[in-house]
Amino acid sequence: xxxxxxxxxxxxxxxxxxxxxxxxxxxxxxxxxxxALAHSDLVRSDPVDGGGVDGVTRPVTLEFSxxxxxxxxxIRLIGSSGFQAQLAPPTTTRTVVVQPLPTLINDRYVLRYxxxxxxxxxxxxxxxxxxxxxxxxxxxxxxHGQHAAPPTGTAHxxxxxxxxxxxVWAWLVGGAVAIxxxxxxxxxxxxxRRAPMHIGQ
Numbered sequence: 001x002x003x004x005x006x007x008x009x010x011x012x013x014x015x016x017x018x019x020x021x022x023x024x025x026x027x028x029x030x031x032x033x034x035x036a037l038a039h040s041d042l043v044r045s046d047p048v049d050g051g052g053v054d055g056v057t058r059p060v061t062l063e064f065s066x067x068x069x070x071x072x073x074x075i076r077l078i079g080s081s082g083f084q085a086q087l088a089p090p091t092t093t094r095t096v097v098v099q100p101l102p103t104l105i106n107d108r109y110v111l112r113y114x115x116x117x118x119x120x121x122x123x124x125x126x127x128x129x130x131x132x133x134x135x136x137x138x139x140x141x142x143x144h145g146q147h148a149a150p151p152t153g154t155a156h157x158x159x160x161x162x163x164x165x166x167x168v169w170a171w172l173v174g175g176a177v178a179i180x181x182x183x184x185x186x187x188x189x190x191x192x193r194r195a196p197m198h199i200g201q
Contacts, residue, residue: 040066040117042125049127055134056104060111062097064123072116075099079107105136 044063047053060075070092077085077099090099097113109131114124 040064040068040115040119040121040123042113042127045127047127047129050129052130052132054132056101056131059101060099060127062099062113062127064095064097064115064117067094067118068092068097068123069116069118072114073097074114076112077101078110078112079105080109081107085109103136104131104134106132106134 041064042062043065044061046058046061073090073092075087075090075097077087079085085102085104087102088100090097092098092115097115099111107130108128110126110128112124112126114122117123
């Protein structure tokens with residue numbers, strides 16, 4: 001009986017070791033993929049999102065959690081009527097972007113930013129603020145040539161801010177499948193080892 005059971009026990013031990021190795025490999029894959037989960041986020045803005053400014057006496061300042069590629073930064077400022085403000089190029093210093101503003105009419109604006117972090121990950125998002133007390137007056141369309149219609153054919157294809165890129169989802173799904181399969185295999189093997197072995201007569 002011992003001679004017959006020995007090959008079966010050897011196979012179980014080999015399968016158990018393979019399952020443990022797969023589990024360790026899956027954990028290492030998730031650990032190595034950890035940096036890919038990091039995203040550069042907007043940590044501070046002036047004006048704050050949803051805030052208001054009395055006239056326009058300062059530029060918009062955006063501060064991010066990671067360093068940005070200065071050449072990739074693109075900013076648009078759109079009023080409630082859909083017209084886009086003509087902006088000078090922004091200034092980027094490591095994690096801080098400073099966007100000068102023209103003289104704006106009283107209106108609610110959405111500032112859209114698109115950039116690429118130094119690690120290659122896309123960054124995009126919006127903040128909104130309201131301008132009041134402007135010397136130019138109230139909203140109602142372009143004023144004094146300060147607005148222009150939004151350009152066409154300039155859409156940016158980037159992952160939404162706060163969502164991992166596609167390859168990150170591949171890491172997550174692959175790691176989850178590997179870990180889940182390893183756990184099931186280990187539990188099955190443990191159950192087999194506990195079950196009584198029946199040797200044919």
